[in-house]
Amino acid sequence: MRYFEQQHQPPREGRVEALDKVTGKGKYAAEYKLDGMCYAVLIGSTIASGKIKNMDLTKAKQVKSVIGFVSHLQKPEVPGFASEAMIKASRFGLPIFHTDTIYFKGQPIILVIAETLEDATYAASLVEVEYETAPFNVDFESSYGAVPMKEAGKERGKLDAWSDAAVVVQEEYNIKPEVHHPMEMHATIAQWTSEDHLMLYDKTQGVNNVQQVIAPLFNLKKEHIEVMSEFVGGGFGSGLRVWPHVLAAIMGAKQVKRPVKLMLTRPQMFIGTGYRPASWQRIKLGADLSGKFLGIHHQAKNETSLYERFSDQITRVTRLIYNFDHLKTEDALVPLNINAATWMRGPGDCTGDFAIECAIDELSYKLKMDPLDVRSKNIAATHHPDNKLPWSSNYLLDCMTEGAKRIGWKNRNAAPNAMREGDWHVGYGMSVGMWNAGRNKTSAAIKMMSNGQIIVQTAMTDIGTGTGTGMKNIAHELTGIPRNKITIELGNSNLPPAPSQGGSTGMSSVSGAVVDAVNLLKLKLAEYAAVTNLKFKDAPEESIVLSETGISLAHEPTVKVSYSDLWKTNKLDTVVVEATSAPGEERKKYAFCSSAAHFCQVRVNIKTGKVKIDKLICVADGGKIVNEKAAANQMSGAAVGGIGMALMEERRFDHRFGGLIGDDLAGYHFPVNADAPIIDVSFIGKPDPHINPTGAKGLGEVGIIGTAAAIANAIYHATGKRLRDLPITADQILS
Amino acid sequence: MKKNTNFSRRFFLKTTGAFTLLASIPAVLKATYIQVKEFIVPSKRIVPLTVSVNKKAYQLDSDTRTTLLDLLRENLDLTGTKKGCDHGQCGACTVHVDGERVLSCLTLSAMLVGKEVTTIEGIADGDHLHPMQEAFISCDGFQCGYCTPGQIMSAIACVKEGHTHSVEDIKEYMSGNLCRCGAYNGIVESIQKVAAS
Numbered sequence: 001m002r003y004f005e006q007q008h009q010p011p012r013e014g015r016v017e018a019l020d021k022v023t024g025k026g027k028y029a030a031e032y033k034l035d036g037m038c039y040a041v042l043i044g045s046t047i048a049s050g051k052i053k054n055m056d057l058t059k060a061k062q063v064k065s066v067i068g069f070v071s072h073l074q075k076p077e078v079p080g081f082a083s084e085a086m087i088k089a090s091r092f093g094l095p096i097f098h099t100d101t102i103y104f105k106g107q108p109i110i111l112v113i114a115e116t117l118e119d120a121t122y123a124a125s126l127v128e129v130e131y132e133t134a135p136f137n138v139d140f141e142s143s144y145g146a147v148p149m150k151e152a153g154k155e156r157g158k159l160d161a162w163s164d165a166a167v168v169v170q171e172e173y174n175i176k177p178e179v180h181h182p183m184e185m186h187a188t189i190a191q192w193t194s195e196d197h198l199m200l201y202d203k204t205q206g207v208n209n210v211q212q213v214i215a216p217l218f219n220l221k222k223e224h225i226e227v228m229s230e231f232v233g234g235g236f237g238s239g240l241r242v243w244p245h246v247l248a249a250i251m252g253a254k255q256v257k258r259p260v261k262l263m264l265t266r267p268q269m270f271i272g273t274g275y276r277p278a279s280w281q282r283i284k285l286g287a288d289l290s291g292k293f294l295g296i297h298h299q300a301k302n303e304t305s306l307y308e309r310f311s312d313q314i315t316r317v318t319r320l321i322y323n324f325d326h327l328k329t330e331d332a333l334v335p336l337n338i339n340a341a342t343w344m345r346g347p348g349d350c351t352g353d354f355a356i357e358c359a360i361d362e363l364s365y366k367l368k369m370d371p372l373d374v375r376s377k378n379i380a381a382t383h384h385p386d387n388k389l390p391w392s393s394n395y396l397l398d399c400m401t402e403g404a405k406r407i408g409w410k411n412r413n414a415a416p417n418a419m420r421e422g423d424w425h426v427g428y429g430m431s432v433g434m435w436n437a438g439r440n441k442t443s444a445a446i447k448m449m450s451n452g453q454i455i456v457q458t459a460m461t462d463i464g465t466g467t468g469t470g471m472k473n474i475a476h477e478l479t480g481i482p483r484n485k486i487t488i489e490l491g492n493s494n495l496p497p498a499p500s501q502g503g504s505t506g507m508s509s510v511s512g513a514v515v516d517a518v519n520l521l522k523l524k525l526a527e528y529a530a531v532t533n534l535k536f537k538d539a540p541e542e543s544i545v546l547s548e549t550g551i552s553l554a555h556e557p558t559v560k561v562s563y564s565d566l567w568k569t570n571k572l573d574t575v576v577v578e579a580t581s582a583p584g585e586e587r588k589k590y591a592f593c594s595s596a597a598h599f600c601q602v603r604v605n606i607k608t609g610k611v612k613i614d615k616l617i618c619v620a621d622g623g624k625i626v627n628e629k630a631a632a633n634q635m636s637g638a639a640v641g642g643i644g645m646a647l648m649e650e651r652r653f654d655h656r657f658g659g660l661i662g663d664d665l666a667g668y669h670f671p672v673n674a675d676a677p678i679i680d681v682s683f684i685g686k687p688d689p690h691i692n693p694t695g696a697k698g699l700g701e702v703g704i705i706g707t708a709a710a711i712a713n714a715i716y717h718a719t720g721k722r723l724r725d726l727p728i729t730a731d732q733i734l735s
Numbered sequence: 736m737k738k739n740t741n742f743s744r745r746f747f748l749k750t751t752g753a754f755t756l757l758a759s760i761p762a763v764l765k766a767t768y769i770q771v772k773e774f775i776v777p778s779k780r781i782v783p784l785t786v787s788v789n790k791k792a793y794q795l796d797s798d799t800r801t802t803l804l805d806l807l808r809e810n811l812d813l814t815g816t817k818k819g820c821d822h823g824q825c826g827a828c829t830v831h832v833d834g835e836r837v838l839s840c841l842t843l844s845a846m847l848v849g850k851e852v853t854t855i856e857g858i859a860d861g862d863h864l865h866p867m868q869e870a871f872i873s874c875d876g877f878q879c880g881y882c883t884p885g886q887i888m889s890a891i892a893c894v895k896e897g898h899t900h901s902v903e904d905i906k907e908y909m910s911g912n913l914c915r916c917g918a919y920n921g922i923v924e925s926i927q928k929v930a931a932s
Contacts, residue, residue: 014872021880022868022887024815024855031814062776117809118800119779126776183819183827183915184881233817233881234915266820464879464916629875633918637878640917665824665913672910673919678902 015630016468016488017231026231029203030187030263037189038067039117040252040262041124042245044106044271048337048658049136052100052109052129059126065115066123068256072097072109076254078247080217090217093308093340096244097251102131103306104138104337105659106271111248113256136337138653140278140303141174149299149330152315153386157326162294165286169363173283173355174725176650177303178276180344181670182463184233185266186273188249191259198225202246203232205239206500207459207493213242214250227493235463236641237343238273240502245272270663274342275651277302277312281355291369293378295326300352304333305340312341317349317705318356319386320593321396321434322378337658343502345641346701349435350708354645357431357709358724361716370414371430371713372404379432384591392590392690393697395621396432399597399684403430403619406680407599417720423607426614427718430599433705437592437623437688437697438505441582443496444471444513446521448575450567452548454481456517457489460498460510465700466630470507471514473626474694478518480547496578504594504698507626509581512692516579518546524577525551528570529561536561586690596620596702598639598710604718609730611647611715616707617680623697624687635703636679642707644670648727786847788813789857803839803847804828807854815855815884819913826912829885830854836892855884858891866932867891870925878916886912890926899930 020026045052057069070076075097081087087095096108110127114120137143182203189201198220204210207227215222232239249262264272284297300314315329344350364371381397383390404410412428413419419426447455456475462468468488476483489495499509522544529536529551536544536553543554550562566572601615618635625631648669654661662668687695708726715733716722723732784797786806793811804821807813807830816839819827823841830839831853858865867890870876877883889912893899898908905926906919914922 014875017880018872019864021877021883022855022864022871023859024813024884026880027814028817028881030818031808033812059776064778116798117805118798122779122800181915182881183817183825183879183913185818185820231881232879234879236915263818266822266824464877466878630878633875633878633916633921636920637914637917640919641915664822665820666822670913670915671917671919672913673922674903674906674910676906676917676919678920678923 015466016472017462028184028231028233029189029201029229030261032189032201034189034191034259037259037261038113038115038256039120040111040113040249040260041120042108042248042262042264042268043110043112043124043127044268045102045109045131046105046129047102047131047133048105048138050102050134051132052102053132054130055110056128059128060112060123063114063119063123063126065119066112067115068113070097070111070248070251070255072100076251078217078251079219092213092217092247094244096247104271104339106339108244108248108272111252113252113260136658138337138658139655140334140336143336144280144301144334147301147332147334149301149332152329152331153319155328156324157295159295159297159326159328161326162286165294166289167363167366168284168286169359169366170284171359171362171724173281173358175279175351175354176727177278178344178645178649179270179651179668180236180238180274181269182234182236182238185264185269186238186243186245187261187263188246189259189261190249190253192253196220196224198250200225200227202227202229203239204229205232205235205461205463205502207461207491208497209500210242210246211493217247225493229461229491232461232463232491236345237347237502239463240500241274241342243273266665267663270651270660270668271339274340274344276344276347276351277304277310277341279312279314279351281314281352283355283359285359285363287363287367289367291367291374291377293322293324296324297328298352299330301332301334303336303338303341305338306335308340309333309335310341312351313348314352317352317434320436321380321432323380323385345638346435346705349433349701350645350705353433353705354709354712354726357706358712361429361713362722365416372400372409375400375432387591389589389591392586392592393623393686393688394593394595395684395686396434396595396597399595399619399621400432402682403597403599403617406617406619407601407615409599416717423605424603425606425718427602427604427714427716428599429602429710429712429714429717430597431706431709431713432595432597433702434593434595435504435698435701435705437508437594437691438503439508439512439583439692440499440505441580442498442509442513443578443580444510444517445496445576445578446517448521450564450572452481452563453485453487454479455487455489456514457495458498458510458513459490459493459495460506461491461501463501465501465506465634466627467501467506467510469630470626471510474511474514475518478515482548485548504700504702506698507696508692508698511626511694511696512581513579515693516581517577520577520579521575522546524575525566528566528572532561532565532569533559535559581692590690592688592691592697594620594622594697594699594702596706598706600710600714602711602714602718604715604733606719609733611728611733613643613677613711615680616677618703619682619684620699620702621684622699622702623691624695625683625685626694626696631683631699632681634699635681638700638703639679639707640671640676642704643676643711645704645726646708646711646728650727782845784844784848786844786852787850788852789854790851797844799845801844803830803842803844803852806844807839813854813856817881817884819882826889827882827885829888829912831888831892836889855887865891866929867925870928874921874924874928876921876925877918882912882914886914886922890922893926894930899926
């Protein structure tokens, strides 16, 4: 990606890609114009379970500009799907166009391709399908009870060792499924540029992942698939998988031998690109009278599809935040006639943390202790409670202290249902969240020109997190080259390989690669400088100083070679370095986490059941903050997502017919501007000493993880009503 | 569709009356009529259209079903206007028609004769960005950027309409524009900044 830079103007403060975004120039997946491109529309099944008996295309074919169809009855060959065994081995998920079995309502079964979007849409409405129906089940609530659980991770201590705990909370928690709904609907433009070369413009969080998934299906070399994702209109996890529609577009392009554009509709986004699965949890938590936790038993179940099993790993977070001498975690999957679930922002931990943090709040009231003090007493502040490794850094306690100060925690009336303003009851709640801070192998390259301009490249996408801006900031800090002479290119599979942007690993992974690339650049330029000045010969990287104009030595700043001389002497064109950076031995010595504390003040109308969030405060430990503005934006945005999870989001099923109801943005509510207060975000800002060369830990997940529990706890404090099912809607408050 | 009857229920209901008449018509003609029903799929209507977008007049032949949003994105290559739902529920496609904010996905292109359409591509003055664009950059009023053109078009209208008296006022009048990244802090700040200047 080459970001638009206007060098004749003073550099704007803001993201590297800001100008492209505010002028509408940035191209998202569906916005490329290719010669001969045609339009595809997907048709979903209208039954939830059964077989396709017949497809009648007679009427659809009468639409003049229809070019072709793809279905299990008419399709180009997909070598990787040649047999049932191969389909299974591919782990692609839904074998689109390779089965007559219907697993869920809305399952894509036919692709209609026409010259225009209008014609394709109309023709799709004329296709008639006959089915043989079979019994189905989409009802999680009435199904989970029958599914037995198995151990999730090793048991610590003994479950019955704390049966005499002075205080015990044992409760159940239910969370409705949530859908990612990035504002950009998933889209793919597929173009076969030759028999064995494929070009994809795709909405994805990982261009290299798309290559890896698609290449074996068509026996292609990975590098013969170019994936372009310059601009990605949000993801939240939905772009971590290669979904059936991507393969549909590729098969469509093969079928009609032309580039095919396929953009899902918003209703199709409910059924085609994953969701956070519905969950049931039971928590049993015991403590002694001093508030010290004795043990926890955490059980969880989540819904999953019939054709692919997805565990949200809901109990993982139970092993992360607090010290429990006795801990038992169990989980189970509940298969239903629904599409495949996937990771959604703060996957698993968001769900598990809600139950734990609500249970701890409940326990605190039983103990008549401040929920803050109960947490402080039990947080595993020095060591990872499960693997016992020391934390590389963990400032969760500081996050709590700062958050409490910001909201005025001490000044609240601690008794529930005690603060009233007419019909409005006011309450305070808090919660904490944590996420295993990861880092993945990532490459970055730097190209330098004689005028001192550099281009920093990686294949990593920027889904709105500010990856490019972070890379630029790091390169600027380390080289002294002014920001307007640094260009960032990313989001293309031809660039140095990078993992998908997910699990809060993006900045943690790529920052190390940029640092290493800068070091390589220093060494290489010193080598060239040594041709004219021997003092640069074998200079160690830490002694080499780069600036806007040239290279010098830290201990002898007067020894300097300008870039123009250096290029002239060595007859250089462009200097290119590429570095790969990965986690190493430090992972054996330390445990890594990001964390956050959320505090909120709500106002609950006791007559209407309306919940208004007056204040939402988030304090996070994300290590070094590479780009403060974008990081704060991440955190406040995640908190907005948490408001949705707490108060409104729910993917609803019609149990009689097995389909979704309210499957558009009028039926499925996520927070609008007026649903969220101005969110107060702050950071601890201390670099992690070991995670990577910059000390930046990830942030995307911890911003949402504790939010819903903080809101639910505040609603309890306001009303005295303990609500354990999400979303908390007005009917629950009034019941 | 029932295979044995060879025509759809809707067609049957619609044509029952016609068949009553047909009963007195020779079999050959009846067969012709049944053939004719194969062509009930109406052909599309293309109309000549002159639209003015960002003060530039475009003359084209347009499908009568084409929305302003699809006209911009698919026919005029003005992809700055975004499709987020195609149902008037998200605001990503907001443009100005004669200076008022309008959802282009709910507007048929044929309705635009004699009107002036302004999109995100048309609000800057050459190299000089619109103050709202500048504010969105400096206040970081976006993340992924996909809802941003719609937010900016709505934000300009919000200021013009005078709904900027308080944070609550701004939030209320910007609630037709969804942002899943949740960049509402920066969006409100951008509008406050422009309203104050």
